[in-house]
Amino acid sequence: MFKSSRYDQMVYRRSGNSGLLLPAISLGGWQAIGSYRSDEESKQIFFTAFNHGITHFDFANNYGDPSGASEALFGRILPDMPRHELVISSKAGYPMWPGPYGDGGGRKYLIESCEQSLKRLGVDHLDIFYSHRVDPGTPIEETMGALDTLVRQGKALYVGISNYPDPPFSDAVAAVRKHDWANITIHQPRYHMFERTVEQTVLPTADREGVGVIAFSPLAQGMLTNRYLNGVPTDSRVSSNKGNGAIEAGQITPDRIGQIRKLNAIAARRGQSLAQMALAWILRDPRITSVLTGASRPEQVVDSIACLENLVFSDQELTEIDSIVGV
Numbered sequence: 001m002f003k004s005s006r007y008d009q010m011v012y013r014r015s016g017n018s019g020l021l022l023p024a025i026s027l028g029g030w031q032a033i034g035s036y037r038s039d040e041e042s043k044q045i046f047f048t049a050f051n052h053g054i055t056h057f058d059f060a061n062n063y064g065d066p067s068g069a070s071e072a073l074f075g076r077i078l079p080d081m082p083r084h085e086l087v088i089s090s091k092a093g094y095p096m097w098p099g100p101y102g103d104g105g106g107r108k109y110l111i112e113s114c115e116q117s118l119k120r121l122g123v124d125h126l127d128i129f130y131s132h133r134v135d136p137g138t139p140i141e142e143t144m145g146a147l148d149t150l151v152r153q154g155k156a157l158y159v160g161i162s163n164y165p166d167p168p169f170s171d172a173v174a175a176v177r178k179h180d181w182a183n184i185t186i187h188q189p190r191y192h193m194f195e196r197t198v199e200q201t202v203l204p205t206a207d208r209e210g211v212g213v214i215a216f217s218p219l220a221q222g223m224l225t226n227r228y229l230n231g232v233p234t235d236s237r238v239s240s241n242k243g244n245g246a247i248e249a250g251q252i253t254p255d256r257i258g259q260i261r262k263l264n265a266i267a268a269r270r271g272q273s274l275a276q277m278a279l280a281w282i283l284r285d286p287r288i289t290s291v292l293t294g295a296s297r298p299e300q301v302v303d304s305i306a307c308l309e310n311l312v313f314s315d316q317e318l319t320e321i322d323s324i325v326g327v
Contacts, residue, residue: 001080003051010053011308015212015289018185020128020158022087022290024283025305026056026214029070030063031221031294043077048298050081052305058188058214058292059121060091060132061113067096071120078122086127090117091162091188093132105135105143114150129156130188131172133163140168141175148181162188162216165201173209184211186289191215192224193263193278193325194256203287212289215282219293224278228252228260262324266317276307281321284311 011024027033027049033042046057057074064070071090078088092113095103102109114129129150131143147159159182161172169187176184187206189198192215206213219225227233232252260274267277282291295301313321 002047002082006051007053009308010055010305013212013289015158015186015214016206017210018158018183018212020087020185020212022056022186022212022214023054024290024308025054025279026058026290026292027054027301028058028216028292028294029074030058030060030216033070033073033294033296036065037296039073039076042073043080044298045295045301046074046077046081049295049301050086052302054301054305055085056087056089056290058089058216059117060094060130061096061117062094068116068120071117075120075122083123088121088123088126089128089130089160090114090121090126091130091132092117093130093135093162105131105133105138105140105146107142107146107149110143110146111150114155118155125154126156128158128160128186130160130162130186131164134165134168140171141179144172144175144181144184145179148176148179151182156182158182158185160184160186160188163190165189165197166205169202169205170209173205173211184209186212186214188214188216188292190217191282192218192220193281193321194220194223194259196325196327203285207287213287214290214292215288216292218282218291219275219278223252223256223260224263225275226264226273228257229264231257259324263321266320266324270310270317272307272310273303275303276310279304279307280311281313283307284313 012021013024015022033045059071061068092110093105150156151159161184164172173184187202189202191198264274267274270277279291282288293304
């Protein structure tokens with residue numbers, strides 16, 4: 001069922017100072033797969049990814065329609081895969097259920113959420129469990145302490161944070177070290193050519209503190225592909241109106257399309273698709289552990305992996321890209 005050569009071509013990178021290795025390309029269940037493809041279609045995507053060395057599959061409690069459906073879908077597929085060869089991650093932090101305990105960074109919400117994710121996925125532990133966002137109403141010690149509890153209970157092997165800019169990122173690291181809690185192994189920020197704030201708010205801190213970084217939305221939810229070179233196609237994520245943070249039509253402006261076309265020209269000169277160049281552009285930075293991609297077809301997974309064939313950029317290319325995106 002699975003190729004014996006599946007690990008031959010993938011690149012694996014260490015997550016910060018930890019012992020955890022992740023594939024340079026990881027696959028997520030946010031918008032593209034989620035619960036928006038049938039079980040059989042999704043199975044083919046996940047199987048293709050694994051057959052090409054992608055071992056890390058990322059979810060969150062609120063992914064899918066309804067929330068939780070993405071984890072449940074993967075839970076139905078997982079029995080046909082070797083669990084011990086996989087890194088499965090999930091998160092909690094955004095609204096999940098009604099009432100005062102279904103949102104945020106509080107101890108009750110995080111631990112209850114993890115328990116529910118384990119049931120939906122059909123596993124006894126997660127390899128990585130994240131605090132999905134900063135909760136200004138909850139002390140950082142409570143949030144980080146809850147993650148540590150999950151590690152001590154054996155329900156998570158590693159913990160991470162997502163969408164934490166600085167200073168909350170540094171505060172979280174300080175809290176963990178003060179109390180000798182489970183280290184923050186990885187940070188998951190939004191990062192792509194059009195969204196560069198992490199270069200000031202995440203990457204320096206991650207490098208200094210020995211925390212890995214996995215970039216989500218590296219293709220700007222499809223904007224950094226050939227999908228929008230000629231406007232908005234009828235079958236795009238914009239047209240499907242999925243909600244839950246999905247790309248909106250107002251983001252595809254004529255100016256943006258002009259930028260996409262110029263970036264595509266650079267990619268063509270490099271012998272890459274725009275998507276491949278966008279992934280390679282992130283992975284060129286040694287501080288990056290992995291990029292988290294989505295896919296609606298198996299071929300998209302294979303196309304993404306091909307970015308690893310050329311991760312080197314000339315100074316001229318980097319300057320030109322910065323000029324196009326307005327950095």
